[in-house]
Every structure is written in structure tokens, then in C-alpha cells.
Amino acid sequence: MKLSYFPGCTLKNHARNFEDSTLYAMDRLGVEVVELDRWNCCGTVYSLSADDLMRQVAPIRNLLRTRERGDSQLMTGCSMCFNTLKRANHRARANAEDLARMNDFMYDEPVDYAGDVDVLHVLEVVRDQIGFDAIRERVVKPLEGLRVACYYGCMLVRPNEAAIDDAENPRVLEDLITVLGGEPVDFSHKTECCGAHQTVDKPEIVADKTYEILGAAKAQGADTVAVSCPLCAFNLDHRQETTLKIHADFHTMPVVYFSQLMAIALGGSESVLRLDLHHTPLGPLLVGKGLL
Amino acid sequence: MTVFVSRDKINSGFTAKVQRLADQNLMACYQCGKCSAGCPMAAYMDIPPNQMIRLAQLGMEDELLSCEAIWLCVSCMTCNMRCPKGVRIAELIESMRQIKLRTRQDHLQVENISEADLRAIPPIALIGSMRKFTS
Numbered sequence: 414m415k416l417s418y419f420p421g422c423t424l425k426n427h428a429r430n431f432e433d434s435t436l437y438a439m440d441r442l443g444v445e446v447v448e449l450d451r452w453n454c455c456g457t458v459y460s461l462s463a464d465d466l467m468r469q470v471a472p473i474r475n476l477l478r479t480r481e482r483g484d485s486q487l488m489t490g491c492s493m494c495f496n497t498l499k500r501a502n503h504r505a506r507a508n509a510e511d512l513a514r515m516n517d518f519m520y521d522e523p524v525d526y527a528g529d530v531d532v533l534h535v536l537e538v539v540r541d542q543i544g545f546d547a548i549r550e551r552v553v554k555p556l557e558g559l560r561v562a563c564y565y566g567c568m569l570v571r572p573n574e575a576a577i578d579d580a581e582n583p584r585v586l587e588d589l590i591t592v593l594g595g596e597p598v599d600f601s602h603k604t605e606c607c608g609a610h611q612t613v614d615k616p617e618i619v620a621d622k623t624y625e626i627l628g629a630a631k632a633q634g635a636d637t638v639a640v641s642c643p644l645c646a647f648n649l650d651h652r653q654e655t656t657l658k659i660h661a662d663f664h665t666m667p668v669v670y671f672s673q674l675m676a677i678a679l680g681g682s683e684s685v686l687r688l689d690l691h692h693t694p695l696g697p698l699l700v701g702k703g704l705l
Numbered sequence: 706m707t708v709f710v711s712r713d714k715i716n717s718g719f720t721a722k723v724q725r726l727a728d729q730n731l732m733a734c735y736q737c738g739k740c741s742a743g744c745p746m747a748a749y750m751d752i753p754p755n756q757m758i759r760l761a762q763l764g765m766e767d768e769l770l771s772c773e774a775i776w777l778c779v780s781c782m783t784c785n786m787r788c789p790k791g792v793r794i795a796e797l798i799e800s801m802r803q804i805k806l807r808t809r810q811d812h813l814q815v816e817n818i819s820e821a822d823l824r825a826i827p828p829i830a831l832i833g834s835m836r837k838f839t840s
């Protein structure tokens with residue numbers, strides 16, 4: 414299987430651990446991942462204003478780049494990129510007038526966008542195209558004894574037109590962890606917002622959210638929280654420092670990308686995990702569980 | 706908070722502007738409060754989401770455009786998903802931010818972000834923040 418791939422800005426720097434482990438896991442599962450050779454920023458957040466078509470053009474251009482490659486599917490790992498690309502695509506498909514105006518604006522593009530590219534998240538590729546059975550066969554190092562709280566955040570499950578699973582009780586991450594040999598825990602906060610971009614302006618709010626979310630995971634006996642969004646990862650991991658200052662009874666907890674857990678179970682070496690990018694160390698937990 | 710309802714405010718055009726920018730019908734809201742009940746930011750807001758909607762129905766422009774709450778909403782979409790009337794509250798709050806931003810009244814002063822934060826905070830957070838808080 415061959416798939417066009419949109420990395421997004423953050424997977425190329427702060428979240429190299431996400432990208433490297435995703436590419437490794439995809440390779441092990443027989444998926445050839447081809448990065449778009451001329452991708453641009455997705456816009457980061459989907460524009461909510463009814464009259465703001467201008468800001469839908471950036472995500473749509475990436476779909477044109479996919480079409481230029483003769484491909485009709487674009488895979489991305491970053492939850493925010495996924496949500497923005499998927500919703501822009503939905504708007505283009507659902508509203509012919511909007512699409513025509515966007516194409517008019519992109520007069521420098523040799524071909525119009527016709528709404529014919531599907532935006533896929535890595536987890537959808539894993540579940541729907543590769544399949545959990547095929548993954549089970551490739552597991553060489555089961556995540557035995559690792560208790561994982563699966564955290565979806567907002568962008569994978571809301572709104573409906575971008576949701577990869579049930580909005581209130583998604584299961585895809587739990588199913589994946591089970592296939593990898595780990596133990597998913599019941600987790601009340603799996604779709605509770607981490608505070609998102611408030612981390613720039615009001616990190617103390619994000620620290621409160623981190624306290625609540627990781628506290629709920631801890632209460633269920635989780636060893637770690639698995640995420641799919643580099644912003645959730647930053648807030649839940651790096652903001653633990655601020656959380657400790659505000660909440661004296663806070664217990665730190667390592668945060669992991671679901672793709673890192675895939676890479677470990679599929680036989681990846683430490684180099685694809687990029688443990689140096691974590692704030693609360695993940696290494697000691699993995700060593701303790703015999704996974705490193 | 707005490708507010709005074711008047712025909713002038715209701716007919717001022719603010720309500721229509723918010724609805725137009727959001728492509729939503731404010732009047733569909735019947736104040737069940739489900740949006741505020743599930744809002745992860747409600748605890749920090751000076752005006753919770755259901756009250757923002759009520760004030761917008763009544764044309765309370767000054768109260769809404771000077772409140773902190775419109776800047777606390779992070780568009781997590783929990784309210785939109787749970788509203789029994791299908792009102793997209795996040796879009797309505799976005800339109801209130803837009804009314805400020807489109808007159809160049811930025812909420813975030815980018816030049817005040819420290820060098821250390823610019824380095825440490827991932828680009829999606831910085832860009833997301835600028836998209837939501839600056840014109």
C-alpha cells in the first residue's frame with residue numbers, strides 16, 4: 414500500500430518523536446508513505462466564520478498537491494492538521510458555490526480542486542486499511558503489563574464531520590493498545606479538552622487541565638497517557654512543570670504518542686522514539702516494563 | 706451581573722451581525738444550559754456560554770465584547786456536539802471574537818511572548834493562538 418502523507422509543521426520539529434515512530438510503524442506494516450513534496454501550512458485551526466473562505470484555501474491547496482501525485486487519499490498524523498484539512502474538505506464538498514469561489518481565487522493552480530481527495534488520520538489507516546489482525550501478526554514485543562489511558566482530546570472526535578470514532582466514547586485507541594498487548598484503562602477524561610492554545614497566553618489554565626486529566630488517568634492506575642495531538646502532548650507533558658507549582662499533590666506521569674507504542678511493539682529501536690523530546694521522562698517506565 | 710434590556714439594543718444590529726458571521730440562528734437557543742455544563746473552560750469564564758448566547762439574543766454588545774469569556778473559548782466543539790437544538794455555540798463565540806479582531810483590537814500582543822516561549826512552545830500552539838487572538 415502506498416499513501417500520500419502530510420506531516421505538518423510540528424511533526425518536523427517539536428514532535429519528531431511522533432513522526433519518526435509513525436514512519437517506522439508504517440514501514441513495518443508494509444505501508445509506503447510518500448510525503449507531499451510541496452506541502453504548506455494547513456492553517457492550524459479550522460476557520461469558523463461563515464464568510465471567511467480565504468482561510469480555507471491553504472488546506473485545500475494540500476489536497477490539490479495530493480491530486481497532482483495522482484492520489485486520492487492524504488494521510489496525516491497531527492490531530493490538528495487532520496481536523497483542519499478534513500473540515501475544509503467537507504466544506505468544499507458540501508458547498509459547490511464555496512468550492513467554485515475557492516478555485517477562482519486559486520487562479521495560479523493549473524487544475525481546479527474537485528473535492529475528490531479523502532483526508533485520513535493515521536489511526537483510520539491503522540484500523541480500516543491495515544486492520545488490527547494484520548498488526549497483531551507483526552507484534553514482536555507485546556506491551557505486557559503497560560497500563561495506558563487513551564486520550565483523544567478534541568480534534569479526532571469533534572465535530573461529526575471530522576470524527577474518526579464515536580464522539581463521547583471512542584474506542585480505536587483502546588483497540589489498538591489491546592492489539593499491541595497493552596492494557597487500556599477506563600478513562601473518564603479521554604475527550605476532555607487540554608486547554609489547547611491557551612498554553613501561550615494562560616498556561617495556568619492548561620496546568621489545571623493537566624492536573625485533572627492526568628489525575629483521572631492516575632486514579633485508574635494508568636502508567637502513561639497515549640495521545641495523537643502534538644499540542645495535547647505539549648500541554649500534558651511539558652506543562653507538568655507549571656502543574657507541579659500550582660498543585661502540590663500532583664504526580665507527574667510520562668506521556669506517549671500512540672505511534673511510539675506501535676513502534677515499540679513492532680520492534681523499533683530507541684532511536685525512532687526520540688525520548689529526548691519528552692519533558693517527563695518516558696524511558697524509565699519503558700525500562701521498568703522491559704520494553705526498552 | 707445586572708443588565709438592562711431595551712428595544713434599542715435588541716434592534717441595534719449586533720444580534721444580526723453575530724448570526725451572519727456564524728451562519729447560525731441565535732433564537733433557536735432555549736437556555737437548557739447543556740453547553741455550559743460540558744464546557745471545559747466555563748469555570749474560568751466571567752460569562753458562561755449559555756449566558757453569552759442569551760446576551761447575544763438581547764443585543765448586549767458592550768457586555769459581550771468586553772468580557773473575558775469570548776477569549777477563553779478554545780473551540781473544542783463539545784457544546785456544538787451536545788446542543789439539543791443544533792446551535793453551533795463555538796461559531797457564535799468565534800463571531801464575537803471576529804467583531805473585535807476585524808477592527809484591529811488584538812487580544813494577544815505577539816511582541817510580549819518571550820524568546821524562551823517562542824522556542825519551547827510548538828508552532829501549532831503559537832499559530833493557533835495567533836489565529837484566534839490576532840487580526
